[in-house]
Amino acid sequence: MPIKYTDVSFTYNDKTPFSYEALRGVNLEILDGSFTAIVGKTGCGKSTLIQQLNGLLIPSEGEVAVNQYVVSKNRKRRTKKIKELRKLVGIVFQFPEYQLFEETVEKDVAFGPKNFGLSNEEALKNAHDALRLVGLDDTFFKRSPFDLSGGERRRVAIAGILALKPSILVLDEPTAGLDPRGAREMMKLFKGLHDNGTTVILVTHDMNIVLEYSDTVIVMEDGEVREITTPLQLFNQENDLYSLETPLLYKFVKLLSDQGLKLNLNEIKDIESLGAAIAKARGNKK
Amino acid sequence: MKGMTLGRYAPFNTVIHRMDPRSKLLMLVLMMVAVFYGYQSQVMTFVMGGIIFILILTILLISRISLKQLFSSLKALWIMIIILLIINVLVPPIGASKIALSIGTYNIFWESILQSAKIILRLVMMISLTLILTATTKPLDLTYALEWYMYPLKLIKFPTHEIAMTISIALRFIPTLLDETMRIMNAQASRGVDFEHGKVKEKIKAILSLIVPLFMSAFQRSEELANAMEARGYNPRAKRTRYRNLHWGISDTLSLIFVITITTGVIVTSVMNWNFIEMIFNIPTWVVIL
Numbered sequence: 001m002p003i004k005y006t007d008v009s010f011t012y013n014d015k016t017p018f019s020y021e022a023l024r025g026v027n028l029e030i031l032d033g034s035f036t037a038i039v040g041k042t043g044c045g046k047s048t049l050i051q052q053l054n055g056l057l058i059p060s061e062g063e064v065a066v067n068q069y070v071v072s073k074n075r076k077r078r079t080k081k082i083k084e085l086r087k088l089v090g091i092v093f094q095f096p097e098y099q100l101f102e103e104t105v106e107k108d109v110a111f112g113p114k115n116f117g118l119s120n121e122e123a124l125k126n127a128h129d130a131l132r133l134v135g136l137d138d139t140f141f142k143r144s145p146f147d148l149s150g151g152e153r154r155r156v157a158i159a160g161i162l163a164l165k166p167s168i169l170v171l172d173e174p175t176a177g178l179d180p181r182g183a184r185e186m187m188k189l190f191k192g193l194h195d196n197g198t199t200v201i202l203v204t205h206d207m208n209i210v211l212e213y214s215d216t217v218i219v220m221e222d223g224e225v226r227e228i229t230t231p232l233q234l235f236n237q238e239n240d241l242y243s244l245e246t247p248l249l250y251k252f253v254k255l256l257s258d259q260g261l262k263l264n265l266n267e268i269k270d271i272e273s274l275g276a277a278i279a280k281a282r283g284n285k286k
Numbered sequence: 287m288k289g290m291t292l293g294r295y296a297p298f299n300t301v302i303h304r305m306d307p308r309s310k311l312l313m314l315v316l317m318m319v320a321v322f323y324g325y326q327s328q329v330m331t332f333v334m335g336g337i338i339f340i341l342i343l344t345i346l347l348i349s350r351i352s353l354k355q356l357f358s359s360l361k362a363l364w365i366m367i368i369i370l371l372i373i374n375v376l377v378p379p380i381g382a383s384k385i386a387l388s389i390g391t392y393n394i395f396w397e398s399i400l401q402s403a404k405i406i407l408r409l410v411m412m413i414s415l416t417l418i419l420t421a422t423t424k425p426l427d428l429t430y431a432l433e434w435y436m437y438p439l440k441l442i443k444f445p446t447h448e449i450a451m452t453i454s455i456a457l458r459f460i461p462t463l464l465d466e467t468m469r470i471m472n473a474q475a476s477r478g479v480d481f482e483h484g485k486v487k488e489k490i491k492a493i494l495s496l497i498v499p500l501f502m503s504a505f506q507r508s509e510e511l512a513n514a515m516e517a518r519g520y521n522p523r524a525k526r527t528r529y530r531n532l533h534w535g536i537s538d539t540l541s542l543i544f545v546i547t548i549t550t551g552v553i554v555t556s557v558m559n560w561n562f563i564e565m566i567f568n569i570p571t572w573v574v575i576l
Contacts, residue, residue, distance in 0.1 A: 017296045056472045083478060091476045098466075099473040101498035111495070115478030146502070160477060 002168065002199060003030040003053070007062035010048055014060060022048040024223045026062070030201060030216070035194050037210045037231070038203045039244060040220035046203045047094070049220070050170050053201075054089040055082045066168065087116050090166030094173050096157035100145040105131065108145055109159045116164060123163070130163035131156070134189060151182045158186075168199045175206065187213060211235065211247045212269045219244075232265055249274065295424050301537060302349035302422045307431035309538035313545045314419050317342075320552040321411045326559055328400050334552060335407050341548070342414045349422045359417055360410060367406055374398040425457040430532055448522050455511070463504060470499050 010023040022045045030036050038046050051057040052064045055071045063072035066089060069079040079085060093099070102108035109127035110120075118126065131140065134155040140148070145156050158174065171190065175183035191213055194200045204210060210217055211231045219227040219234065219242050226242065227234070235250045253274065257263045263277050302310075320338055325331045346356065375398050384396040419428075433450035440446050471481060474495045481492050554560070 017298070018294075051472065054476060056475055083480070086476060086478055091472075093469065093473045093476070096473060098499050098503050099470055099477075099495075101495050101502075112477035115480075164477070 002032045002067055004065045005029075005049075005052075005062070006065070008052065008059045008064060009061040010045075010052070010057060011060045012048075022223050023059075026223075026225050028218060028225055028228060030199065033194075033197060033199055034216050035191075035200045035214045036202070036216040036218060037214035038201065038218045038220060039205070039207070039210060040226075040242065044220045045223040046220055047172055048223075050091060050172060050201065050203060053168070053170055054086045054091055055079075056091075083116065087164055088166060089168045089170060090161040090164050091170040092158050092161050092172065092174055094176065095154075096160075096174075097150060097153035099157055099160070100153060103144060104142050105136070105145050105148070105156050106141040108156060109163050112160050112164045126163040126165065127159070130159040133162060134159045135185060151178055154178065154182075155186075162193075166198070168201065169193060170201045170203075172203045173205065174202070175204070175209065207235070207245050208247045208249065211250055236265075253277075294421065296351070296421050298350045298422075300349050300422070302345065302418065304535075304537070305422075305541065306532055306534045306538045307423050307427040308434055308532060309534065309542050310419055310423055311428070311431045311435070313542060314415055316545050316549045317415050318412065320549045321408055321415070323552050323556050325556050327561060328404075330555075330561055331404055332407075334555065335404070335411070338548070338552075339407065339411055342411055342418075345418055346414055349418055351417060351421050355421070356414060356417060359413060363406075363409060363413070366409070367402075370405055371399075371402045374402045426454055427530075427532070429454040429457065430528075430530070434532065445522075447526070451522065459504075459507070462507070463500070466503055467496065467500060470496055 005026050005028045008023055008026040009021070012018070012020045012022055026049065038049065040046055048057060052059055052071055053066060058071060058073055058078075060073070063070055063074070063077065065071075066085060069081065069085040069088070070077050071085070072078045100108050102111060106124060106127050109130055110123035113123035113126045114120065128138075128141065131137075136152065136155055136159070140152070140156075145153055148156065154174075161169070169190070174190070175186055178186060187209060190200055190202070194213075202209070202214065214231055217227075217229055217231050217234050218225060219229070221242060234244070235246050249268070249270070253263055253265060253268050256278070257265070261278070262281050268274050268277050317338075321335075323334075325334060346353070375394050378393075378395045379397045379401055385393045386396045386399060387394040423431075429450050432453065433446055436444070436446040436449070474492070475481070479492045479495055480488070481496075484492065555562075
């Protein structure tokens with residue numbers, strides 16, 4: 001069991017007039033190698049939830065276990081090796097492009113690995129690999145991150161986390177503010193990492209992404225986990241319980257199958273698979 | 287970051303909260319005068335200080351500021367208190383004669399200890415007063431009050447409105463920048479930065495990884511804000527109306543009279559060298575000289 005939340009509650013500014021309860025009695029498990037989407041309205045506690053994963057926030061009550069590492073208020077139980085935990089769990093925050101600070105792109109990306117004790121050469125090698133992975137070639141390595149465009153900076157920032165080679169990758173709305181093409185490339189990158197065995201946890205408002213990429217969905221509302229389900233089950237519900245926008249693709253497929261076309265909903269993730277499924281249903285084989 | 291919430295406005299609805307910021311500001315100044323006024327005898331200093339301190343504590347309780355909040359804002363003072371003690375012990379006041387403690391040939395005088403206690407008492411009172419003001423007044427109201435007091439300066443072409451605007455923008459962005467700081471700290475901590483431990487060189491690097499992005503975003507924000515203000519036709523020289531007006535109420539007049547009475551009383555007592563303690567209790571002269 002790689003990730004397990006047990007009765008986790010979290011209150012900001014506890015015992016002050018500003019106290020705010022962001023999480024209430026959260027219990028959940030996230031399996032190794034899964035692609036989990038966390039959805040819910042703004043302010044429902046999604047970001048608070050993921051910050052407990054590497055000990056940036058400590059639960060006010062309950063505990064979070066990631067492999068053998070435990071994040072808890074209890075001094076006896078909680079892990080002393082918070083740095084190892086942070087190497088294991090890489091978190092990409094919202095608008096990560098604002099965290100860049102070094103003179104060159106490669107130095108900035110190598111900053112993380114160096115913090116975790118890698119030598120300069122190893123860190124640079126990791127940095128170059130990560131930068132190529134996010135689609136930035138060698139010409140970018142020596143440039144200043146402040147000269148880049150917003151989208152390129154986002155890539156550099158994400159490379160900064162990927163260079164740590166985390167086995168659990170947490171992404172907080174990584175595609176927000178990117179153009180559709182950039183967003184698509186970004187998601188393809190994460191899918192590639194997932195196919196290579198990385199556990200991916202994705203916070204998003206984009207239900208198209210949820211349908212296309214995730215295998216598990218955690219629905220949150222008012223600091224509580226309302227449902228842990230699959231994307232298909234979530235969108236199949238008649239009434240829109242959590243005011244999530246049902247993906248256009250799913251609506252279309254639903255209409256088609258209501259009209260009598262026999263489609264396997266599990267196979268349809270994007271336009272290509274829809275085309276293939278329609279062709280299959282109509283008996284046309286290339 | 288916990289310490290950053292000190293002195294922050296706490297949204298209660300007490301008498302003190304409802305008062306006009308102008309009267310509160312004026313009363314703060316008057317009370318400060320009362321706190322820092324000196325007397326010729328030490329006993330008088332402590333008796334008068336004690337009376338004012340009790341008064342301040344009462345106001346503190348009325349405005350629903352917990353004593354815990356006060357103590358945590360005093361925490362930062364510990365170092366100062368220790369330094370004060372050391373200086374006062376090493377450099378005894380002129381005319382010190384009552385030995386409290388002898389370490390070898392070195393003497394620690396009662397006067398030194400009393401002197402330090404006096405300064406500490408005053409510091410505590412000063413901080414409590416400021417805490418009352420900032421915890422019960424919205425920063426923006428405070429700026430309005432400041433602008434109101436600066437009004438006469440307009441006659442000599444002093445840019446009061448611009449200054450008030452600058453202050454209110456600065457105040458407005460303190461929480462925003464704090465949030466930003468927290469965000470960047472979290473992001474860098476996820477990249478393995480340790481802001482608390484580590485060698486000096488690592489610490490410098492850690493701070494740098496926080497400061498550079500923070501400045502970048504602050505500059506960007508200021509530019510965006512300037513654009514937004516200009517887009518809405520902001521002109522600092524234009525005559526302005528206000529959504530929120532300040533209201534001087536009866537409670538403001540009454541409490542101002544009360545505070546003026548106290549301050550006047552303190553000044554009169556001090557200037558007239560009127561030692562009522564001696565009169566009432568007839569304390570032996572050697573204590574009074576203290």
